[in-house]
Amino acid sequence: MLGVTKTQMVTKDKALEGRDVPLQVTERHVVLGTPLKGPWPDGMEVLYVGMGCFWGAERIFWQLDGVYSTAAGYIGGWTKNPTYQETCTSLTGHTEAVQIVYDPAEVSIETLLAAFWENHDPTTPNRQGGDVGTQYRSAIFTTTREQLTAAEATRDTYQERLAAKGFGAISTQIASVADAGDGQFYFAEDYHQQYLYKNPGGYCNHGFCQVSYA
Template sequence: MLSQKTTLPTADAALPGRTTPVTTDEVHFVSGRPLKGPHPEGFQTAIFGMGCFWGVERVFWSLPGVWVTSAGYTGGFTPNPTYEETCTGLTGHAEVVQVVFNPAEISYGDLLKVFWENHDPTQGMRQGGDIGTTYRSAIYYLTEDQKAEAEASRDAYQAALTAAGQGEITTEVTPAGVYYFAEDYHQAYLAKNPEGYCGIGGTGVVCPIGIGVPASGEA
Protein backbone atom coordinates (compact mmCIF):
# COMPACT_ATOMS: atom_id res chain seq x y z
CA MET A 1 0.00 0.00 0.00
CA LEU A 2 2.83 2.41 0.83
CA SER A 3 4.48 1.67 -2.52
CA GLN A 4 1.17 2.40 -4.25
CA LYS A 5 0.88 5.76 -2.51
CA THR A 6 4.48 6.83 -3.22
CA THR A 7 4.65 5.79 -6.88
CA LEU A 8 2.85 7.80 -9.54
CA PRO A 9 0.33 5.74 -11.54
CA THR A 10 0.25 5.48 -15.29
CA ALA A 11 -2.70 6.94 -17.16
CA ASP A 12 -4.06 3.45 -17.77
CA ALA A 13 -3.88 2.57 -14.07
CA ALA A 14 -5.43 5.82 -12.79
CA LEU A 15 -8.94 5.92 -11.37
CA PRO A 16 -11.65 6.84 -13.91
CA GLY A 17 -13.10 9.81 -12.03
CA ARG A 18 -16.28 11.48 -13.20
CA THR A 19 -17.66 14.14 -15.52
CA THR A 20 -19.19 16.26 -12.75
CA PRO A 21 -17.02 18.47 -10.51
CA VAL A 22 -17.14 17.94 -6.77
CA THR A 23 -19.10 20.48 -4.73
CA THR A 24 -16.95 23.40 -3.64
CA ASP A 25 -17.35 26.90 -2.19
CA GLU A 26 -18.37 29.71 -4.51
CA VAL A 27 -16.53 32.43 -2.57
CA HIS A 28 -13.50 32.47 -0.30
CA PHE A 29 -14.45 32.01 3.35
CA VAL A 30 -12.06 34.80 4.48
CA SER A 31 -12.18 37.41 1.73
CA GLY A 32 -15.59 36.72 0.21
CA ARG A 33 -14.09 36.90 -3.27
CA PRO A 34 -15.20 34.41 -5.96
CA LEU A 35 -13.01 31.32 -6.12
CA LYS A 36 -13.60 30.75 -9.82
CA GLY A 37 -13.63 34.37 -10.94
CA PRO A 38 -14.09 36.66 -12.61
CA HIS A 39 -10.87 38.17 -11.30
CA PRO A 40 -9.69 41.74 -11.89
CA GLU A 41 -8.06 42.46 -15.23
CA GLY A 42 -4.29 42.08 -15.21
CA PHE A 43 -4.20 39.73 -12.24
CA GLN A 44 -2.17 36.52 -12.61
CA THR A 45 -2.42 32.94 -11.33
CA ALA A 46 0.16 30.64 -9.75
CA ILE A 47 -0.18 27.02 -8.63
CA PHE A 48 1.99 25.43 -5.93
CA GLY A 49 2.15 22.02 -4.24
CA MET A 50 3.81 22.04 -0.81
CA GLY A 51 2.19 19.14 1.03
CA CYS A 52 -1.16 19.29 2.82
CA PHE A 53 -3.04 22.17 1.22
CA TRP A 54 -4.74 23.32 4.43
CA GLY A 55 -1.70 25.09 5.86
CA VAL A 56 -0.36 26.08 2.47
CA GLU A 57 -3.49 27.98 1.53
CA ARG A 58 -3.36 30.05 4.73
CA VAL A 59 0.26 31.00 4.04
CA PHE A 60 -0.71 32.48 0.67
CA TRP A 61 -4.08 34.06 1.47
CA SER A 62 -2.31 36.06 4.20
CA LEU A 63 0.04 37.79 1.76
CA PRO A 64 -0.61 41.41 0.69
CA GLY A 65 -1.33 41.47 -3.03
CA VAL A 66 -2.94 38.02 -3.12
CA TRP A 67 -6.52 38.39 -4.35
CA VAL A 68 -7.91 34.92 -3.68
CA THR A 69 -6.68 31.39 -3.04
CA SER A 70 -8.22 27.95 -3.33
CA ALA A 71 -7.31 24.36 -2.52
CA GLY A 72 -7.33 21.88 -5.35
CA TYR A 73 -5.81 18.97 -7.23
CA THR A 74 -3.68 18.89 -10.38
CA GLY A 75 -0.80 17.06 -12.01
CA GLY A 76 -2.57 13.74 -12.49
CA PHE A 77 -4.99 11.86 -14.72
CA THR A 78 -8.32 11.36 -12.93
CA PRO A 79 -10.98 13.91 -13.95
CA ASN A 80 -12.83 15.64 -11.10
CA PRO A 81 -11.20 13.57 -8.36
CA THR A 82 -12.46 13.37 -4.81
CA TYR A 83 -10.21 13.80 -1.80
CA GLU A 84 -10.62 10.14 -0.93
CA GLU A 85 -9.52 9.14 -4.42
CA THR A 86 -6.41 11.34 -4.36
CA CYS A 87 -5.40 9.79 -1.02
CA THR A 88 -5.14 6.35 -2.64
CA GLY A 89 -2.30 7.54 -4.87
CA LEU A 90 -4.23 6.30 -7.91
CA THR A 91 -5.19 9.66 -9.45
CA GLY A 92 -1.67 11.05 -9.98
CA HIS A 93 -2.74 14.42 -8.61
CA ALA A 94 -0.95 16.55 -6.04
CA GLU A 95 -2.67 18.63 -3.41
CA VAL A 96 -2.08 22.22 -4.55
CA VAL A 97 -3.09 25.79 -3.89
CA GLN A 98 -4.11 28.14 -6.68
CA VAL A 99 -3.06 31.74 -6.00
CA VAL A 100 -4.59 34.68 -7.88
CA PHE A 101 -2.46 37.77 -7.30
CA ASN A 102 -1.96 41.36 -8.32
CA PRO A 103 1.51 41.60 -9.91
CA ALA A 104 1.57 45.33 -9.16
CA GLU A 105 1.61 44.48 -5.44
CA ILE A 106 3.37 41.12 -5.23
CA SER A 107 5.49 39.45 -7.88
CA TYR A 108 5.70 35.82 -8.95
CA GLY A 109 9.27 35.87 -7.59
CA ASP A 110 7.92 36.94 -4.20
CA LEU A 111 5.53 33.98 -4.27
CA LEU A 112 8.37 31.64 -5.17
CA LYS A 113 10.35 32.81 -2.16
CA VAL A 114 7.36 32.02 0.06
CA PHE A 115 7.03 28.64 -1.67
CA TRP A 116 10.62 27.57 -1.05
CA GLU A 117 10.84 28.83 2.53
CA ASN A 118 7.60 27.34 3.83
CA HIS A 119 8.11 23.63 3.12
CA ASP A 120 10.94 21.15 2.65
CA PRO A 121 11.40 20.58 -1.11
CA THR A 122 13.91 17.75 -0.64
CA GLN A 123 11.57 15.03 0.61
CA GLY A 124 10.27 13.43 -2.58
CA MET A 125 6.81 11.89 -2.27
CA ARG A 126 6.09 13.25 1.17
CA GLN A 127 6.05 16.33 3.35
CA GLY A 128 6.93 15.63 6.95
CA GLY A 129 4.61 12.97 8.30
CA ASP A 130 2.33 13.18 5.25
CA ILE A 131 3.42 10.41 2.89
CA GLY A 132 2.28 9.90 -0.70
CA THR A 133 2.41 11.35 -4.19
CA THR A 134 -0.32 13.85 -3.31
CA TYR A 135 2.11 15.59 -0.95
CA ARG A 136 4.95 16.07 -3.44
CA SER A 137 6.60 19.44 -3.89
CA ALA A 138 5.57 21.00 -7.21
CA ILE A 139 5.40 24.21 -9.20
CA TYR A 140 2.88 24.16 -12.03
CA TYR A 141 3.70 27.06 -14.31
CA LEU A 142 1.18 28.80 -16.55
CA THR A 143 3.58 30.80 -18.75
CA GLU A 144 7.11 30.47 -20.07
CA ASP A 145 8.11 33.42 -17.91
CA GLN A 146 6.88 31.55 -14.83
CA LYS A 147 8.83 28.48 -15.93
CA ALA A 148 12.04 30.50 -16.27
CA GLU A 149 11.56 32.16 -12.88
CA ALA A 150 10.70 28.87 -11.20
CA GLU A 151 13.78 27.12 -12.57
CA ALA A 152 16.07 30.03 -11.67
CA SER A 153 14.67 30.13 -8.14
CA ARG A 154 15.09 26.36 -7.80
CA ASP A 155 18.75 26.61 -8.78
CA ALA A 156 19.32 29.53 -6.41
CA TYR A 157 17.65 27.73 -3.53
CA GLN A 158 19.57 24.53 -4.25
CA ALA A 159 22.80 26.48 -3.92
CA ALA A 160 21.62 27.84 -0.58
CA LEU A 161 20.57 24.38 0.63
CA THR A 162 23.87 22.85 -0.45
CA ALA A 163 25.81 25.57 1.37
CA ALA A 164 23.77 24.73 4.49
CA GLY A 165 24.56 21.03 4.18
CA GLN A 166 21.06 20.01 3.15
CA GLY A 167 19.80 17.68 0.42
CA GLU A 168 18.76 17.79 -3.21
CA ILE A 169 15.54 19.45 -4.32
CA THR A 170 12.93 17.03 -5.66
CA THR A 171 10.40 19.68 -6.67
CA GLU A 172 8.49 19.03 -9.88
CA VAL A 173 8.51 22.04 -12.24
CA THR A 174 6.00 21.27 -14.96
CA PRO A 175 3.30 22.92 -17.10
CA ALA A 176 -0.03 23.41 -15.38
CA GLY A 177 -2.72 21.00 -16.48
CA VAL A 178 -6.38 21.01 -15.54
CA TYR A 179 -6.95 22.42 -12.05
CA TYR A 180 -9.74 20.80 -10.05
CA PHE A 181 -11.16 22.65 -7.07
CA ALA A 182 -11.19 20.58 -3.89
CA GLU A 183 -14.35 19.96 -1.91
CA ASP A 184 -15.98 22.82 0.01
CA TYR A 185 -14.77 21.59 3.40
CA HIS A 186 -11.14 21.89 2.24
CA GLN A 187 -11.46 25.53 1.15
CA ALA A 188 -9.92 27.97 3.68
CA TYR A 189 -9.83 25.00 6.05
CA LEU A 190 -7.79 26.65 8.79
CA ALA A 191 -10.10 29.66 8.88
CA LYS A 192 -13.08 27.37 9.30
CA ASN A 193 -11.14 25.15 11.74
CA PRO A 194 -8.65 27.39 13.62
CA GLU A 195 -7.28 24.47 15.65
CA GLY A 196 -6.97 22.25 12.58
CA TYR A 197 -3.90 20.41 11.32
CA CYS A 198 -1.36 22.49 9.39
CA GLY A 199 1.50 20.09 8.66
CA ILE A 200 3.93 22.35 6.80
CA GLY A 201 7.35 23.55 7.87
CA GLY A 202 10.42 24.94 6.12
CA THR A 203 14.07 23.97 6.09
CA GLY A 204 15.18 27.12 7.91
CA VAL A 205 17.26 28.11 4.86
CA VAL A 206 16.47 31.52 3.36
CA CYS A 207 15.73 31.59 -0.37
CA PRO A 208 17.96 34.24 -2.01
CA ILE A 209 15.32 35.43 -4.50
CA GLY A 210 12.05 37.32 -4.38
CA ILE A 211 10.97 40.21 -2.16
CA GLY A 212 13.05 42.57 -4.27
CA VAL A 213 16.05 40.22 -4.61
CA PRO A 214 16.64 39.12 -8.22
CA ALA A 215 17.02 35.45 -9.12
CA SER A 216 20.32 34.26 -10.55
CA GLY A 217 20.83 35.61 -14.04
CA GLU A 218 18.30 38.42 -13.71
CA ALA A 219 19.26 42.06 -14.09
Protein backbone atom coordinates in the same frame (compact mmCIF):
# COMPACT_ATOMS: atom_id res chain seq x y z
CA MET B 1 3.72 -2.76 -0.45
CA LEU B 2 1.20 0.03 0.30
CA GLY B 3 4.00 2.49 1.03
CA VAL B 4 5.75 1.62 -2.22
CA THR B 5 2.54 2.06 -4.19
CA LYS B 6 1.77 5.42 -2.62
CA THR B 7 5.16 6.84 -3.59
CA GLN B 8 5.10 5.61 -7.18
CA MET B 9 3.45 7.82 -9.77
CA VAL B 10 0.42 6.16 -11.33
CA THR B 11 0.27 5.98 -15.12
CA LYS B 12 -2.68 7.33 -17.06
CA ASP B 13 -3.96 3.87 -17.95
CA LYS B 14 -3.93 2.78 -14.29
CA ALA B 15 -5.51 5.93 -12.83
CA LEU B 16 -9.00 5.99 -11.36
CA GLU B 17 -11.67 7.11 -13.81
CA GLY B 18 -13.31 9.86 -11.78
CA ARG B 19 -16.52 11.63 -12.83
CA ASP B 20 -17.84 14.28 -15.16
CA VAL B 21 -19.54 16.38 -12.48
CA PRO B 22 -17.22 18.77 -10.58
CA LEU B 23 -17.19 18.90 -6.80
CA GLN B 24 -19.19 21.86 -5.55
CA VAL B 25 -17.59 24.78 -3.69
CA THR B 26 -18.96 28.03 -2.34
CA GLU B 27 -18.63 31.03 -4.62
CA ARG B 28 -16.44 33.22 -2.42
CA HIS B 29 -13.28 32.99 -0.37
CA VAL B 30 -14.32 33.09 3.28
CA VAL B 31 -11.28 35.19 4.27
CA LEU B 32 -10.68 37.48 1.30
CA GLY B 33 -14.28 37.75 0.10
CA THR B 34 -13.17 37.28 -3.52
CA PRO B 35 -14.44 34.65 -5.97
CA LEU B 36 -12.94 31.16 -5.86
CA LYS B 37 -13.42 30.71 -9.60
CA GLY B 38 -12.70 32.95 -12.58
CA PRO B 39 -12.97 34.83 -14.78
CA TRP B 40 -10.50 37.02 -12.92
CA PRO B 41 -10.10 40.79 -13.05
CA ASP B 42 -7.84 42.13 -15.75
CA GLY B 43 -4.15 41.83 -14.96
CA MET B 44 -4.43 38.88 -12.57
CA GLU B 45 -2.22 35.84 -13.01
CA VAL B 46 -2.63 32.29 -11.70
CA LEU B 47 0.00 29.96 -10.23
CA TYR B 48 -0.44 26.48 -8.78
CA VAL B 49 1.81 25.02 -6.08
CA GLY B 50 1.91 21.72 -4.23
CA MET B 51 3.79 21.58 -0.94
CA GLY B 52 2.19 18.83 1.09
CA CYS B 53 -1.20 19.13 2.79
CA PHE B 54 -3.08 21.98 1.14
CA TRP B 55 -4.64 23.24 4.39
CA GLY B 56 -1.55 24.99 5.70
CA ALA B 57 -0.22 25.79 2.26
CA GLU B 58 -3.32 27.75 1.32
CA ARG B 59 -3.16 29.87 4.46
CA ILE B 60 0.43 30.93 3.70
CA PHE B 61 -0.66 32.50 0.42
CA TRP B 62 -3.96 34.11 1.35
CA GLN B 63 -2.03 36.11 3.97
CA LEU B 64 0.28 37.70 1.38
CA ASP B 65 -0.40 41.21 0.08
CA GLY B 66 -1.26 41.18 -3.60
CA VAL B 67 -2.92 37.76 -3.53
CA TYR B 68 -6.47 38.12 -4.82
CA SER B 69 -7.80 34.60 -4.19
CA THR B 70 -6.68 31.11 -3.20
CA ALA B 71 -8.27 27.68 -3.37
CA ALA B 72 -7.41 24.12 -2.42
CA GLY B 73 -7.54 21.47 -5.09
CA TYR B 74 -5.90 18.74 -7.10
CA ILE B 75 -3.61 19.02 -10.13
CA GLY B 76 -1.03 17.04 -12.07
CA GLY B 77 -2.96 13.79 -12.40
CA TRP B 78 -5.37 11.92 -14.62
CA THR B 79 -8.60 11.35 -12.69
CA LYS B 80 -11.44 13.71 -13.59
CA ASN B 81 -12.89 15.64 -10.65
CA PRO B 82 -11.23 13.43 -8.01
CA THR B 83 -12.39 13.24 -4.43
CA TYR B 84 -10.10 13.63 -1.45
CA GLN B 85 -10.46 9.93 -0.65
CA GLU B 86 -9.46 8.99 -4.20
CA THR B 87 -6.50 11.34 -4.21
CA CYS B 88 -5.24 9.85 -0.96
CA THR B 89 -4.90 6.45 -2.64
CA SER B 90 -2.22 7.92 -4.96
CA LEU B 91 -4.19 6.38 -7.82
CA THR B 92 -5.27 9.69 -9.36
CA GLY B 93 -1.80 11.09 -10.01
CA HIS B 94 -2.71 14.45 -8.49
CA THR B 95 -0.89 16.44 -5.89
CA GLU B 96 -2.74 18.47 -3.27
CA ALA B 97 -2.30 22.01 -4.52
CA VAL B 98 -3.16 25.65 -3.99
CA GLN B 99 -4.49 27.87 -6.74
CA ILE B 100 -2.98 31.33 -6.26
CA VAL B 101 -4.58 34.24 -8.09
CA TYR B 102 -2.44 37.34 -7.72
CA ASP B 103 -1.81 40.82 -9.04
CA PRO B 104 1.77 40.97 -10.38
CA ALA B 105 1.67 44.74 -9.97
CA GLU B 106 1.37 44.22 -6.21
CA VAL B 107 3.31 41.03 -5.52
CA SER B 108 6.12 39.56 -7.59
CA ILE B 109 6.33 35.96 -8.69
CA GLU B 110 9.66 35.80 -6.87
CA THR B 111 7.97 36.75 -3.58
CA LEU B 112 5.37 34.02 -4.03
CA LEU B 113 8.04 31.47 -4.87
CA ALA B 114 10.20 32.48 -1.91
CA ALA B 115 7.21 31.73 0.35
CA PHE B 116 6.82 28.41 -1.42
CA TRP B 117 10.45 27.34 -0.99
CA GLU B 118 10.82 28.47 2.61
CA ASN B 119 7.64 26.93 4.01
CA HIS B 120 8.06 23.27 3.14
CA ASP B 121 10.83 20.75 2.53
CA PRO B 122 11.39 20.44 -1.24
CA THR B 123 14.10 17.79 -0.77
CA THR B 124 11.81 14.91 0.30
CA PRO B 125 10.26 13.23 -2.75
CA ASN B 126 6.57 12.39 -2.40
CA ARG B 127 6.32 13.33 1.25
CA GLN B 128 6.15 16.16 3.75
CA GLY B 129 7.01 15.03 7.24
CA GLY B 130 4.69 12.18 8.14
CA ASP B 131 2.47 12.73 5.09
CA VAL B 132 3.62 10.18 2.50
CA GLY B 133 2.41 9.68 -1.04
CA THR B 134 2.54 11.22 -4.50
CA GLN B 135 -0.33 13.54 -3.49
CA TYR B 136 2.12 15.27 -1.12
CA ARG B 137 4.84 15.88 -3.69
CA SER B 138 6.43 19.29 -4.06
CA ALA B 139 5.37 20.93 -7.33
CA ILE B 140 5.05 24.21 -9.18
CA PHE B 141 2.70 24.41 -12.15
CA THR B 142 2.88 27.59 -14.17
CA THR B 143 0.55 29.44 -16.55
CA THR B 144 3.06 31.82 -18.18
CA ARG B 145 6.55 31.55 -19.57
CA GLU B 146 7.72 34.17 -17.08
CA GLN B 147 6.48 32.06 -14.18
CA LEU B 148 8.27 28.99 -15.51
CA THR B 149 11.51 30.90 -15.89
CA ALA B 150 11.19 32.28 -12.36
CA ALA B 151 10.38 28.86 -10.92
CA GLU B 152 13.51 27.35 -12.43
CA ALA B 153 15.71 30.30 -11.46
CA THR B 154 14.50 30.40 -7.86
CA ARG B 155 14.92 26.62 -7.60
CA ASP B 156 18.55 26.96 -8.62
CA THR B 157 19.10 29.79 -6.15
CA TYR B 158 17.44 27.91 -3.31
CA GLN B 159 19.40 24.77 -4.12
CA GLU B 160 22.57 26.73 -3.52
CA ARG B 161 21.23 27.94 -0.18
CA LEU B 162 20.26 24.41 0.84
CA ALA B 163 23.56 22.86 -0.25
CA ALA B 164 25.48 25.43 1.74
CA LYS B 165 23.61 24.23 4.84
CA GLY B 166 24.16 20.55 4.09
CA PHE B 167 20.76 19.69 2.69
CA GLY B 168 20.11 17.47 -0.31
CA ALA B 169 18.76 17.93 -3.80
CA ILE B 170 15.44 19.61 -4.55
CA SER B 171 12.89 17.15 -5.94
CA THR B 172 10.20 19.70 -6.83
CA GLN B 173 8.29 19.01 -10.03
CA ILE B 174 8.24 22.15 -12.21
CA ALA B 175 6.08 22.25 -15.33
CA SER B 176 3.51 24.30 -17.15
CA VAL B 177 -0.10 23.44 -16.32
CA ALA B 178 -0.53 22.12 -19.86
CA ASP B 179 2.15 19.52 -19.16
CA ALA B 180 0.76 18.53 -15.74
CA GLY B 181 -1.24 15.33 -16.14
CA ASP B 182 -4.49 16.18 -17.92
CA GLY B 183 -3.75 19.90 -17.60
CA GLN B 184 -6.65 20.58 -15.26
CA PHE B 185 -6.98 21.99 -11.73
CA TYR B 186 -9.89 20.44 -9.83
CA PHE B 187 -11.35 22.16 -6.78
CA ALA B 188 -11.26 20.12 -3.58
CA GLU B 189 -14.39 19.56 -1.53
CA ASP B 190 -15.85 22.69 0.04
CA TYR B 191 -14.79 21.76 3.57
CA HIS B 192 -11.14 21.90 2.45
CA GLN B 193 -11.43 25.50 1.24
CA GLN B 194 -9.76 27.89 3.71
CA TYR B 195 -9.76 24.98 6.14
CA LEU B 196 -7.53 26.54 8.78
CA TYR B 197 -9.69 29.66 8.93
CA LYS B 198 -12.74 27.49 9.55
CA ASN B 199 -10.77 25.22 11.92
CA PRO B 200 -8.07 27.35 13.60
CA GLY B 201 -6.73 24.41 15.58
CA GLY B 202 -6.61 22.10 12.57
CA TYR B 203 -3.64 20.08 11.38
CA CYS B 204 -0.82 22.06 9.80
CA ASN B 205 2.78 21.00 9.19
CA HIS B 206 3.82 24.17 7.38
CA GLY B 207 6.00 27.01 8.50
CA PHE B 208 9.55 28.18 8.01
CA CYS B 209 11.62 25.18 7.00
CA GLN B 210 15.38 24.85 7.12
CA VAL B 211 16.84 27.72 5.12
CA SER B 212 15.94 31.30 4.14
CA TYR B 213 15.61 32.03 0.44
CA ALA B 214 16.94 35.58 0.78
